[in-house]
Amino acid sequence: MTLLTEQILYKVIKKRPNQSHKGTYGRILIIGGTQQFGGAVIMNAIAAVHSGAGLVTVATDAANFTAIHSHLPEAMVVDFNDDLTPYIQTNDVILIGSGLGDRVDLVQTTFSAVSEKQVIIIDGSALTLSAEHHLTWPKGKLILTPHQMEWQRISGIAIAQQPSDALNLMARDKFIKKPVIVLKQFHTQIYTDNGIYELSIGGPYQATGGMGDTLAGIIAGFTAQFNVTTLSDTVLAAVYTHSAIADELAKTQYVTLPTQISQALPIFMKKYAN
Ligand SMILES: NC(=O)C1=CN([C@@H]2O[C@H](COP(=O)(O)OP(=O)(O)OC[C@H]3O[C@@H](n4cnc5c(N)ncnc54)[C@H](O)[C@@H]3O)[C@@H](O)[C@H]2O)[C@@H](O)CC1
Ligand SMILES: Nc1ncnc2c1ncn2[C@@H]1O[C@H](COP(=O)(O)OP(=O)(O)O)[C@@H](O)[C@H]1O
Numbered sequence: 001m002t003l004l005t006e007q008i009l010y011k012v013i014k015k016r017p018n019q020s021h022k023g024t025y026g027r028i029l030i031i032g033g034t035q036q037f038g039g040a041v042i043m044n045a046i047a048a049v050h051s052g053a054g055l056v057t058v059a060t061d062a063a064n065f066t067a068i069h070s071h072l073p074e075a076m077v078v079d080f081n082d083d084l085t086p087y088i089q090t091n092d093v094i095l096i097g098s099g100l101g102d103r104v105d106l107v108q109t110t111f112s113a114v115s116e117k118q119v120i121i122i123d124g125s126a127l128t129l130s131a132e133h134h135l136t137w138p139k140g141k142l143i144l145t146p147h148q149m150e151w152q153r154i155s156g157i158a159i160a161q162q163p164s165d166a167l168n169l170m171a172r173d174k175f176i177k178k179p180v181i182v183l184k185q186f187h188t189q190i191y192t193d194n195g196i197y198e199l200s201i202g203g204p205y206q207a208t209g210g211m212g213d214t215l216a217g218i219i220a221g222f223t224a225q226f227n228v229t230t231l232s233d234t235v236l237a238a239v240y241t242h243s244a245i246a247d248e249l250a251k252t253q254y255v256t257l258p259t260q261i262s263q264a265l266p267i268f269m270k271k272y273a274n
């Protein structure tokens, strides 16, 4: 197990070239947010935009459109009951699952439409639905972001057994195409092709609904724009950034809200861009 340090940020976060435009920084499609859980995709999208994604589209229940536009005019919207195939095909990064409720049909459509070269981040309800319905994982570069209960559902490993790296690795090895797995908890672990990493920062001031939705949005934003290193490094940098900002806020705050973490992203990232 390798301890994740601030060095990963210098490796991944880069100064932007002048000769660039929004297309350079990636197109993200976020799929999620039933009427009840519209907040989840709003938090995904705020995090993705504030971390620097070029273009963000949210495929969601139409009931969430006004709220999305009022929180984040930078984001575009599409009704997730329309045919999403053209949207899936024209985005670089797909983030599916935050607040997706029981919409297994959307998970199935998305999994079949994603191609090898796209990044797909699977979060929240899409993880639970994949486990419940024994879905085949999609082609594409897979990033899974389960918390311990979601990982138990996917892997069959009880939370009490999850401190065993060996068991978690065995579960990862069963995937045909091995994913980057962000196993979220106090001191999150990240399973990658280059080994297992552990986060030694972050704390209980982060235990608010939406904290994982925000992390998924940052991972999407980072993978959409930082192609300088490996996908694993980019995910590691996103995970580190999320908790490093929380730690900074926690110096003066009892709790650190997900949306506050997103608001702090542009200033935080500036320190590492060289
Ligand atoms: N404002 C919103 O719209 C929100 C929507 N959310 C969405 O709600 C859906 C359900 O997700 P939930 O995670 O709430 O529900 P789940 O039922 O998937 O998991 C929560 C359960 O897991 C247990 N658990 C054990 N270890 C845990 C760990 N390390 N971290 C987190 N939980 C752990 C909790 O005690 C709880 O009983 C997801 O799609 C999620 O994205 C949540 O993000 C909350 C906020
Ligand atoms: N006690 C804690 N210490 C450190 N990080 C925590 C703690 N509690 C929660 N977190 C972090 O908050 C996030 C919660 O993710 P998740 O449970 O998916 O949230 P949600 O689905 O509500 O958005 C994870 O990144 C997790 O590591």
Ligand SMILES: [Mg+2]
Pocket: 123, 124, 147, 212, 213
């Ligand atoms: Mg979650």
